[in-house]
Amino acid sequence: MFAFSHTPLEPETYRAQLADPAAGGFVAFEGWVRNHNEGRTVTRLEYEAFEELAIKEGERIVKEAIERFGVIKASCVHRLGSLAIGEIAVWVGVSSRHRAEAFAACRYIIDEVKHRVPIWKKEHYVNGDSGWVQCEHCAHGAHRHP
Amino acid sequence: MTQTAPLFGLVLAGGASTRMQRDKAALAYHGRTQLEWTYELLAPLCTATFVSVRPDQRDEPIRAKFPQIVDKTPGIGPLAGIAAALTEHPKAAWLVIACDLPFITERTLRHLIEARDPSYIATAYRSSHDGLPEPLCAIWEPAARTEVEKHLQADKKCPRKLLINVGCKLLDLPEPEALDNVNTPDESLAAAARLGRPTASSTFDRPSRESVSIRVQYFAVLREQAGRREEVLDTRARSPMELYEELQRRHGFALRPAQIKVAINTEFSDWNAELKHGDTVVFIPPVAGG
Numbered sequence: 001m002f003a004f005s006h007t008p009l010e011p012e013t014y015r016a017q018l019a020d021p022a023a024g025g026f027v028a029f030e031g032w033v034r035n036h037n038e039g040r041t042v043t044r045l046e047y048e049a050f051e052e053l054a055i056k057e058g059e060r061i062v063k064e065a066i067e068r069f070g071v072i073k074a075s076c077v078h079r080l081g082s083l084a085i086g087e088i089a090v091w092v093g094v095s096s097r098h099r100a101e102a103f104a105a106c107r108y109i110i111d112e113v114k115h116r117v118p119i120w121k122k123e124h125y126v127n128g129d130s131g132w133v134q135c136e137h138c139a140h141g142a143h144r145h146p
Numbered sequence: 147m148t149q150t151a152p153l154f155g156l157v158l159a160g161g162a163s164t165r166m167q168r169d170k171a172a173l174a175y176h177g178r179t180q181l182e183w184t185y186e187l188l189a190p191l192c193t194a195t196f197v198s199v200r201p202d203q204r205d206e207p208i209r210a211k212f213p214q215i216v217d218k219t220p221g222i223g224p225l226a227g228i229a230a231a232l233t234e235h236p237k238a239a240w241l242v243i244a245c246d247l248p249f250i251t252e253r254t255l256r257h258l259i260e261a262r263d264p265s266y267i268a269t270a271y272r273s274s275h276d277g278l279p280e281p282l283c284a285i286w287e288p289a290a291r292t293e294v295e296k297h298l299q300a301d302k303k304c305p306r307k308l309l310i311n312v313g314c315k316l317l318d319l320p321e322p323e324a325l326d327n328v329n330t331p332d333e334s335l336a337a338a339a340r341l342g343r344p345t346a347s348s349t350f351d352r353p354s355r356e357s358v359s360i361r362v363q364y365f366a367v368l369r370e371q372a373g374r375r376e377e378v379l380d381t382r383a384r385s386p387m388e389l390y391e392e393l394q395r396r397h398g399f400a401l402r403p404a405q406i407k408v409a410i411n412t413e414f415s416d417w418n419a420e421l422k423h424g425d426t427v428v429f430i431p432p433v434a435g436g
Contacts, residue, residue, distance in 0.1 A: 031436045047435075050365050050428055052412040078435060090436045110436055118409075118428075119435035120366035132367045134432030 001075040002058025004051060009079055009088045018073045023095040027102040029110050031090040033083045037133070041126040045083045050118040054078075061112040069105040071096035076109050078119060089121075150264050151288050154238040155192035156231045157184045158224050158282060159209060159245045160200045160217055165329045166246075168357060168380055172208055173334060174423060175248040175341050179208050184245045191255055192241055198227035222298065224282060225305045229298060232291040239264065244282035246327045248337050254324040258285060263315040267293055270314050274322040279314055281305035283325050331359045331378050338424030357382045358423040360389065367431050372397045386410070386427055387417045393429075405432055 001017070011028065018026060033045050062074050074094045083089060092109045096102040113119075121133045159171040159181050166173075171181035181197065189195040197212040200220040204210065215234055217226045224244070231240050241259070243250065254271075262269045262285050270284035282305070286294075297308050319325065328337045360383075363376040372393075383389035386408040393399060407430040408415045421427070 048365060049435075050363070050409070050430065053409050053414070053428070056412065057414075114436040115433070117435050118365065118407075118430045118433055120431065121434040122366070132431070133434040 002055055002062050003075075003077050004049060004055070004080050005077055006079075006081050009077055009091050011088070011091055011093075014075055014077055014091055014093055018075060018093050018095040020072045020095055022097060023072050024097050025099045025102050026093065026095045027099070027106045028091065028093040029106050030088050030092075031110070033085050033087050033089055035085045037123055040123075042085070042123050043126055044085065044124045045089065046122040046124070047078070047080045047083065047089065048120050048122075049078070049080055054117045054119055057117045058113060061109055061116065064112070065094070065105040065108045069096070069101040069108065071101050071105045074105055074109060076113060078113070078117075080119075150262075151237055151239040152193045153191070153259065153262075153285065154231070154235055154240050155185075155188040155195035156215065156227065156240045156242045157181060157188060157195070157197045157212075157245050158227050158242060159197050160203060160220070160227055161224070161244075161246070166331060166334065169208075170246045170328070172356060173246075173248075173328075174356075175338055180245050180248060181208055181212075184243055184247070184250075185212060187250070187252060187255065188241065188243055191252075191259060193238070194235075196231065198224075198231065219298065222303050223305075225294060225298060225303050225308070228281075228286055228305060229291070229294045232286065232288065232294060236288055236291060239288060240286045242282060242284055242286055244327065246329065247283065247325055248328060248341060249321075249326050250283065250324050251321060254283070254319065254321055257320050258283070258317065261315070261317050266315040267312055268309055268314040270309055270316060271319050271325060272316045273325070274319050279306060279309040279316060280325050281309050284309070284314070331380065334359055335361060335378065335424050358421060358425075360421060360423075361426040362389070362393065363426060363428045365428065365431065367401070368397075368399060368429055371399055381421075384421060385418045386415065386421065386429070389421060389427060390417075390429060401431055406430060 035042055065074050072095045076092045078090045092106050094102045094105045122130055123133055124130045163170040173180045176183045196215045199209050199214050200217050215231045217230050219226045228242055264287050267290040268284050268286045270279040273280050293312050328334050357380045359380055361378050364372045383392055390403055408417055409428040410425050
């Protein structure tokens, strides 16, 4: 399952949906809004997405993770809109029989989501500036941050 | 008893297409121009079928290959086309169809022909929107000629008002949406979607260099630079690459294609994919989820 939320994420709800009698463990990753990036002080973040395609691509990633690592269930929920420092931007959870594949599948999902899903992040800085961030994967391009 | 006149077909293709901003007869919802499609729908049902054109349109490639009836008084609109047909073949009745009706079906035309009543000057459908006669999907009898000429001489150009004033045989549409017409680029996109066009890529061809309507949606930095979330544009671009070059000139986008991905109709696509009428294109700037 891949979804977007325009309101604060609710990890307890998503975690409960991954419960399974065959599961021997559960791994989650939460991406949080931090107060700095590349040496600049960040005051808040804004996320937007091309939702129709993002949901399709996010679903594909979750399905790939389940098949590739043989885990039981997995899901990812991404926040949209304006976020304050400390809020959860993205939540990934995986339940599986054993811990190794749960860690691997969780890592796979967050990495692929960052690179493949059409979601954009705008940072607002303490001096009033703002700028669109691009993922490390694309950062060798000539795009300059304002 | 009324002698029933032979039925000739007339496709109206002389309009200025002002609101569409491009030739409505050249739009393609069914895999060929709307003019060709309408003509082929009509021809098997009529003794002879013609295309109504303005004098300056005679030699246009999409019109030149059809038998034509040329308007004598261009600038008047469809009533001039109907008048020209009634004058050129005064013993024929005319099944008149506008070329901007992509939802019309053979069933709707056959029903009109079967219910035709030659004791009226015309047999027409009642609009499913306002209940008034639809003059541009109607059978005009030879007797309509004198009424049409009288109206034109009095500078009355509206064929619908003519049918209201003089009276005609009115029928209910067997398919209520069959006469929905398409006048603007937005309506054209909606029509293409209703006909299932945007996803059915292999069934749609267009002549080279024919322009198409494309919806472009913008996100993130491109949305800010374009100053809008989306726009519908007529373009001769054949691929997302050509379209992006056009939009770079228009909006001054700084990103290079190598930094961008492309989606057509909410699926990732190739930069060299063929753009089709009604497609929605998104240029995806570098992403940064998480």
